[in-house]
Amino acid sequence: MSQQKCNQGPVLRFTKMHGLGNDFMVVDAISQPFRLRPEMIRELADRHFGVGFDQLLVVEPPGLPEVDFRYRIFNADGSEVEQCGNGARCFARFVRDQRLTNKRVIRVQTAGGVIELKLGRDGSVLVNMGVPELEPTAIPFQAGARQTVYPLDVAGQSLELSAVSMGNPHGVLLVENVDTAPVETLGPELERHPAFPARANIGFLQIIDEGHARLRVFERGSGETLACGSGACAAVVAGRLRGRLGKRVEVELRGGRLVIEWQGEGAPVMMEGPAVTVFEGQLRLPGDSPPRRRRSHRSTRNGA
């Protein structure tokens, strides 16, 4: 057998999806074996040499009773994370489309806790994102007592930021205009600020009125994305705690609009938005033994 054949690994089936342009490679790890090292995830996430995605979503059998699936999330940098709101909607659409379930209400175990997803008949998905965590130690955020707004020095500037966990850590800054907000410069500085020991997703929130806001998010481990579901939830929580937003807010992200509802302290945050399938594909993973070679890709386009 040739060297080439010896180094070929298994074929991996995947689906490319997006939620408002926050894009995902989704893998069914129930019907096929699947395990990837972080460097392989980074290669696949590459938009020039790989499949290209913000996050990899992996569907696994549940590890808890009364839960339908386990859903694992990996950022483009290969780090495994706790929560992904846009991903949760795509996950719900994926398990229905792949006939892994026929339920319309799905309970899912994530590293950030159990969440509930409801598939609408119009293609939208309603996600119960759970109760936001505001205690600094649980976010995690390094501060003394809990506050609505924390002063923070970054890159020679004094800023005011809210800190919220939606299962994953978020910092939220109020800005006058998202179009001119310093997302590319402040985003990476704040993502890795020592006050966030697990790094954080950084939202730049412009409030239009109590029911409308605009948002850009510099995501931990992926950079700025066209939309961030958990970021939209964290931003509404932060804006409401500051007394500037109401219970139901339409959040305009670069990739489209999400509706977020939060009744207030102790209540879960509800998020509603679309989930779109772009195409299905398969690729051959490299084998275990060196030398590593280029993968071959094949894909077939599907309707949304």
Ligand SMILES: N[C@@H](CCC[C@H](N)C(=O)O)C(=O)O
């Ligand atoms: N795009 C996501 C969030 C994905 C994870 C995030 N980058 C993190 O590291 O916590 C969303 O829609 O919520």
